[in-house]
Amino acid sequence: xxxxxxxYLLDRMGQAAADAHAMIDNVSxxxxxxxxxxxxxxxxxxxxxxxxxxQVFKAHPEFASEHPEFPWEAMRGMRNRIAHGYFDIDLEKVxxxxxxxxxxxxxxxxxxxxWRMQGE
Numbered sequence: 001x002x003x004x005x006x007x008y009l010l011d012r013m014g015q016a017a018a019d020a021h022a023m024i025d026n027v028s029x030x031x032x033x034x035x036x037x038x039x040x041x042x043x044x045x046x047x048x049x050x051x052x053x054x055q056v057f058k059a060h061p062e063f064a065s066e067h068p069e070f071p072w073e074a075m076r077g078m079r080n081r082i083a084h085g086y087f088d089i090d091l092e093k094v095x096x097x098x099x100x101x102x103x104x105x106x107x108x109x110x111x112x113x114x115w116r117m118q119g120e
Contacts, residue, residue: 006056006063007113013052014109020045021102024095032095039091042098043082049105050079067112071105 020042024032032038053075057064064072078097082089 003060003063006060009052009056010109010113013049013056014106014113016045016048016052017102017105017109020049020098021106024098029092029095033091039094043089043094046094046097047079047082050075050082054079070108070112071101074101075105 023038023042023045027035027038032042053070053072057072057076064070082094
């Protein structure tokens with residue numbers, strides 16, 4: 001994977017994460033836990049974002065090491081839990097991630113998205 005693809009991948013990661021967050025806007029945790037379609041949609045969006053983080057981490061370890069503030073390992077762990085957990089996925093964790101962690105992730109992405117343009 002070419003380093004020139006990193007900004008594109010970061011944009012895609014941000015879009016998937018933002019989608020997960022937007023899906024639960026104005027939805028209570030109780031409503032989320034009672035809505036299988038919403039659970040699957042949010043989970044899939046988080047899986048997509050986490051898969052991209054995993055790909056970037058694996059293909060560009062130098063980029064990952066230049067940005068230790070980014071939650072590379074946590075996202076890889078989330079990807080593995082969702083991809084392989086099936087019926088054992090912790091839906092409260094999915095909810096909390098989409099609600100609380102995604103805004104932090106989006107801020108981090110905004111900071112590193114233009115890393116080459118900033119002269120890093």
